[in-house]
Amino acid sequence: MADGLYVSMCGAAARAEQLDAVADNLANAQTPGFKPARPAFESFLAASGAPDKVYPAAVAGGFDLSPGLRVRTDRPLDVLPEEGAFLQVRLPDGSTGYTRDGRLQIDASRHLTAAGRPVLDKAGNPIAIPENETPVVDARGDVLVRDLPVGSLALWKLSGPANRVGTALLAPGDGGRADPVAVAVHSGEIETGQALEAAVSLISLQRGFDAAMQAIQTYRRMDDRSTELGRVR
Numbered sequence: 297m298a299d300g301l302y303v304s305m306c307g308a309a310a311r312a313e314q315l316d317a318v319a320d321n322l323a324n325a326q327t328p329g330f331k332p333a334r335p336a337f338e339s340f341l342a343a344s345g346a347p348d349k350v351y352p353a354a355v356a357g358g359f360d361l362s363p364g365l366r367v368r369t370d371r372p373l374d375v376l377p378e379e380g381a382f383l384q385v386r387l388p389d390g391s392t393g394y395t396r397d398g399r400l401q402i403d404a405s406r407h408l409t410a411a412g413r414p415v416l417d418k419a420g421n422p423i424a425i426p427e428n429e430t431p432v433v434d435a436r437g438d439v440l441v442r443d444l445p446v447g448s449l450a451l452w453k454l455s456g457p458a459n460r461v462g463t464a465l466l467a468p469g470d471g472g473r474a475d476p477v478a479v480a481v482h483s484g485e486i487e488t489g490q491a492l493e494a495a496v497s498l499i500s501l502q503r504g505f506d507a508a509m510q511a512i513q514t515y516r517r518m519d520d521r522s523t524e525l526g527r528v529r
Contacts, residue, residue, distance in 0.1 A: 318497045325489040328367075329397025329411060329464035331359045332489060359458050359466065364396070364487045373400040375433050376485040381451040381477050385413035386422065387461060394452055394474060396487050397464040400433070408439065408447070411464045416450050418476070423447035437481045453477045 321332035363380045375398040377383070382394035397411040407422045408415045408431070414422040417439075425431050429441045437449035453476075457469035468474050 417447040
């Protein structure tokens with residue numbers, strides 16, 4: 297019976313980790329460019345080699361990189377690349393990150409930013425905006441001031457493992473990669489997550505966690521009764 301107790305405990309622990317991830321997904325469902333986490337699980341055989349005992353555990357996490365919900369804002373500097381492409385930005389340590397948060401801003405140094413980081417052009421440089429000018433972004437990702445180009449958004453496709461380096465920022469992980477792509481860019485639109493999907497997942501996982509906890513209590517009662525029977529004998 298102890299084996300069953302440990303299996304149930306492992307299941308509850310795995311569900312708890314999954315609940316944490318989904319709760320974070322739900323809390324950030326309306327955050328532009330946020331990509332929900334998708335924990336990965338693996339089953340392990342018991343150390344004794346017993347073929348009828350399998351222990352589940354959360355071993356890794358990934359992200360759902362598919363496009364989210366499109367929201368129309370009509371703000372000229374809100375952009376949304378097609379086909380799930382990401383904007384490239386410069387991180388504080390000098391490395392590059394990638395975001396779907398297309399709410400472009402102009403910082404104090406007159407550089408275009410996304411997710412609070414400088415947006416990079418196809419040459420890997422920040423895009424500078426002239427003083428007292430307001431840029432627009434065309435369907436090709438070109439940044440224009442008075443119909444003259446001052447830069448072109450670098451667009452990238454992520455694949456494989458990724459690491460979260462900010463609320464709406466990702467970077468390729470071990471075995472992951474970022475490849476440049478040429479896709480259309482929509483102005484006046486942003487991307488958000490699916491709150492309903494996250495809420496449904498949270499409810500389902502909570503039920504799974506409750507079931508695992510009930511199994512733990514059942515095995516504990518069975519162990520207690522076995523102990524009592526042993527004392528009577």
